[in-house]
Amino acid sequence: MGYGKLGSTEAGGSALPNGPGQQDEATSTSKPQRRRKLILLSVLALALIVISAVSAVVFLGLRTETSLGSGPGVHKKPTQSISRTCSKTRFPTLCVNSLLDFPGSLSASDSDLVHISFNMTLQHFGKALYTSSEISNLQMDTRVRSAYEDCLELLEESVDALSRSLISVSPSSPGGNKQPVGSTQDVITWLSAAMTNHDTCTDGFSEVSGYVKDQMAQRLKDLSELVSNCLAIYSASGGDDFSGVPIQNRRRLLEEDEISGENIGFPKWMGKKERMLLDMPVSSIQADIIVSQDGNGTVKTIAEAIKKAPEYSKRRTIIYVKAGRYQEDNLKVGRKKWNLMFIGDGKARTVITGTKSVLHDKVTTFHTASFAATGSGFIARDMTFENKAGPENHQAVALRVGADHAVVYRCNVIGFQDTLYVHSNRQFFRECDVYGTVDFIFGNAAVVFQNCSLYSRKPMAQQKNTITAQNRKDPNQNTGISIHACRILATGDLEASKGSFPTYLGRPWKLYSRTVYMLSYMGDHIHPRGWLEWNSTFALDTLYYGEYMNYGPGGAVGQRVKWPGYRVITSPVEASKFTVGQFIYGSSWLPSTGVAFLAGLSV
Secondary structure, rough: OOHHHHHOOOOOOOOOOOOOOOOOEEEOOOHHHOOOHHHHHHHHHHHEEEHHHHHHHOOOOOOOOOOOOOOOOOOOOHHHHHHHHOOOOOHHHHHHHHHHOOOOOHOOOHHHHHHHHHHHHHHHHHHHHHHHHHOOOOOEEEEEEEEEHHHHHHHHHHHHHHHHHHHHHHHHOOOOOOOOOOHHHHHHHHHHHHHHHHHHHHHOOOOOOOOHHHHHHHHOHHHHHHHHHHHHHHHHHOOOOOOOEEEEEEEEHHHHHHHHOOOOOOOOOOOOHHHHOOOOOHEEEOOOOOOOOOOOOOEOHHHHHHOOOOOOOOOOOEEEEOEEEEOOOOOOOOOOOOOEEEOOOOOOOEEEEEEOOOOOOOHHHHOOOEEEEEOOOEEEEEEEEEOOOHHHHHHOEEEEOOOOOOOEEOEEEOOOHHHHHHHOOOOEEOOEEEEOOOOEEEEEOOOEEEOOEEEOOOOOOOOEEEEEEEEOOOOOOOOEEEOOOEEEEEOHHHOOOOOHHHEEEOOOOOOEEEEEEEEEOOOEOOOOOOOOOOOOOOOOOOOEEEEEEOOOOOOOOOOOOOOOOOOEEEOHHHHHHHOHHHHHHHOOOOOOHHOOOOOOOOO
8 A cells, every 4th residue: 555555564574675776767748748738727727716715705704914925924913713723723833824824814703714724725735736747747767657647646636625625615605506515524525535645645755766756745745734724623613523433413314214214225315226226137227338348339348438438427327347357457437437337247257357566567556456446426336356466566456446435336356465445535345355465455435344255365474464454644534444244254275374374453554543343253363462563552542443243253352452542342332433324324325326235233
């Protein structure tokens, strides 16, 4: 997972050397120039959003005392509202200085400063995106180019997320009819994702050095801290009752559904056709695009199908991928491709495969994914995603998901180290089998695995298996990995030699790492301590690792670690906060997918 993980050898064996020698690769100027033009258009659109948002401040009667570029030479004293607002953040000095330099801040109320903080943060991200694109024509070796391209992609996604967030919190102008874009949970999710995007970007440069890294560091300065401040300010304004897991209103919504007698998976407002899509036989589904390698479909490749799918579609686009092995370089459902549903002929019959790895291809972990999805509403059903690079090539992702409201149903995800990258936003995995060795489920999404089988494989000599490596960086992020009613198993090769290769439930990649196992079967390959340190005492006080009523020979908690952040959960109320109904349900997005799920702890 990213270069930030390479230096740790607790589970992964020997780390890769810093800055291995690489040949320079010639870079084309036409593609970077086209991308820069697209980014310029995006930033111009962003400017219109910002102008509109600033106008809203004026409509509220706020005085625009100074321009954004007034500079540090102008000394201003923070108002009581600014001081109060910034006292809630983790980076109060940056908060005060950045707000003082923004139009309207000296006349703003506490509630107005919430909106202003979003506006200001979005401007900084837009500027970082545009100025980063200015160095695209520089020569870069393969690894640096990979990290650089990751950053551009992630900055674009963050600008999108922050734009939606800003519109959601901006006050309406007099006479306006602003439509809300997102709920409280949506906004917290999007801010959490923007911070994760920045973290992934900087991780990509952590094992390289040189001019490009230095230039990007300047352009990315303070972005993560600005989003953290936004998140803290917004969370404080909206209420938060459980360590970054806001659950207000969601329990009420669930109770209303249950009282009405409706199946919690199928709310009244959802169309009957979509309810049935995930369990309907393939032969009964009318696909929009059919992928068939023999030419008997709409297209022959998955890449063609993705290209053919509409952008920003609110209608579900169904892509039926017929049986076959599809090895296409770095398939990706981009951020503009909304509501794509991929249906295969079954786990064993429709296989998407790849071989990219950090060691062999000299790219970032982010870049190795055989299949990646960032477009909102992504669904996959009845297929396999695999990376065949092998354990000797270290990080090699089979599936990377950064799409909000993503569902993966009845799929295999197969690899070794870093198999499944649950990168960001809200995700749900149901009846899936995931195979790997070191940190094979990792990332910073708000994700629930339900009725899944998680298989540890035999790793390389001297390695330890770790099932999860969660990288929540900020206490206000609503992210974490919840493993509910699953089976924690060993493959046959590991079973035969499990005494030589201990397997742990997880280790903390970042400071506020959060993972829970609930009502799951654990095999005897799980080490009695349960969890593994990342590096000495790092994050042991700040992480949240919990276990609730697990069973099987590996589920005994008597010899578990004694870290301050680890807990044996005994309260159903506390455990329920990590169920589908409370952790990722949000604004009832999951029922609209039609996938079966358990909303609470049990039936």
